Amino acid sequence: MRKYALLPFNFITILNHEILINELGDFIITPIGTVQKILSHSISDEDLYKTLVSNFFVTEEILPSLLDIYASRLRTKKGFLDDKTSLHIFVLTLRCNQNCIYCQASSQEETSKHCSMSLEDMTASVQMMFHSPSPNLTMEFQGGEPSLEIDLIRHGIETAEEINKEKNRKLTYVLCTNCRKLSDDMLELCKQYNILISTSLDGPSYIHNKNRGREDSYEKTIAGINKARAVLGNEFVSALMTTSELALDYPKEIVDEYVSDGFNGIFLRALNPYGLAAQNEDWKRYNQRFISFYKTAVDYIIEINKHGIFFREEYASIILRKMLTPYTTGFVDLQSPAGTINSVIVYNYDGYVYASDESRMLAEIHDYSFRLGKVTDKYEDVFCGSVAKRMGKIWANEALAGCSSCPIKVYCGADPVRHHSTQGDMYGFRPTSLVCEKNKAIIEYLFSLIVERGDEVLPIFRRWVK
């Protein structure tokens, strides 16, 4: 071997293999002991040496001639930063017609007053949205149950369409609804503006109904999904699940439910422990149970794919896209710099702007740490104000203790809001961080599948991430 120098990379040991990972997320699976050999310049496997050089792990040149390719690829990976905030969440109301047992949004009775956004605040919020330089703007309507506020939705969209005549952005609309009462008027509005419907389905009726606190919830949701599909088309309706404690015992049944409802994917979402740090011991146990639930479910989904059915797990797909492709990913929970403010922003019913969906949930328990300003304030004062500045110091995992030296940080992200909420400190402490534990376990699990069953799972994974 020639003389060479190291380029930045790290490694993780999985199933008696060393997986070498560079700053782009490219990885090489090598036998145990390889890193030691690289360091001591005693690599005897010529093929491995060629792979290390061609993939920018080591270089024979002090100033590598093609390092700009590496730089260009890094720019592509961080492409989610180019456009700034593209996801704009509008929390229209806390009013809701369900009583989900794990509600994180502090929903109120359907008949409640004083918990919906005013038309004036909607106008101001839409105006603020257009200050974002992003060529793609997504307006996502949330609640409570936003379909209870159809006039507000219509007003928001009409205001946006009017401003957009001049601004020429690509507008996308999403309605997050439980589908319980999708009126004909609502669906007509969806049809008119190509609004995507994102609903909640937790699994079979015995799980969904218990979670959602109503006997007829499952039936109503399925009926709503079918009604929406009939009017808008299947591709306009997607569903999300939340893994309650009850759900933890039914990974396969939940997947089966999604397959039989005609969905081609599922997002296995853990409960977010907002404002519940006090019961930390329970959350630790939940986290560990969720990890085994997740693995069982993904294993099962792989089996389904082997029978020729395309069906993917969305969270794994996001991580695999980071591992297997040169492309960027736009998922706000796994970004560094963090997705909060950079990619997502929330206009709340109370007339204030928050850093993320979770930030406005904290506000419901009187924690206003991530309130950025009023919707009527100046864009600069909100997006670059004192809260944003404080967060900016700790929202890149490359610069966080416990993350910066982590070999798999490139697949993960920074989450100041979560750490503030669960550890009382937005910097966070990784050794006891549950989000760290969960992401590590999932990423290592995906690696172990690739190491152990690569020929079998990689063709499936490639289909998931395209």
Place this chain on the structure above:
Amino acid sequence: MKERFEIDSNSNVLFVTSQCNNHCIMCCQPPQKDDDFNFCFNQNIKLIKSAPKETKVVCITGGEPTLAGDSFIELVSLVRKELPLTDIHVLSNGRAFSDNEFVHKLKVAGEDKVFIGVPLHSDFFRDHDIISGAKGAFNETMLGIYNLANEGILIELRIVINKLNYYRLPQLAKYIFKNLYFVSWVAFMGMEDTGWASKNAETIWVEPIDYASQLCRAVKELDDWDIPVAIYNIPLCLLPTEYHRFATRSISDWKTRYLDICNDCSVRFECCGLFGTSMRNYQGLKAI
């Protein structure tokens, strides 16, 4: 070479020079040292002016056509002016495109109907340099490909399979997807046993039956990622059936040859056949 262009032919060739700054060990038309730029240029002007306006594609090749420098650009510009509907396919080792001003001139001259076929022999720079017979070729070619992409010029990667690179074809495919995912398509090409390929046969000749498994793994990886991929110059009888869809009738019409056994073959008319110019036939040919 043709005296006149034909509308549907895949071999309307503008030959720019027989000189080259690479010395590829499998070169089928070994470079010459003669100063032939002016002679070729004048011939090419005649060909362009007499060509039917409906000509689908002209191929600018050599030697290394970019060695002609500004008169290469002038040639592209003339084709564009005289034959506005015709695609311009340039075959180049890509090294000259490491100069981004030159690439910009090409873009201005050729507008949006130029595509460049660039050979990439390996993901490992030294293997590429050895195969192309020029130190530093890999770095210049890679930079050239990036400059071409930056100008929005379409790129075809051409990989001539030989004994020095076949065992890393899967790694090369991965490298292409990771680093050159913007290319328009990738062609894996069987070798023509003529010119230096014959002379260096001992070092470089390898039979398709010996590299089919690496080739198929590489093709599958790129196809899985939706990067268009093709197999050139390898008869269908040497490829697994599920890879037939990647094989094209790639050999220039005037060079194509079939054997007697091909007459009984059910896929003869979809098959590229063999090089009429090749000194030997591949092993394992059969009617299927």
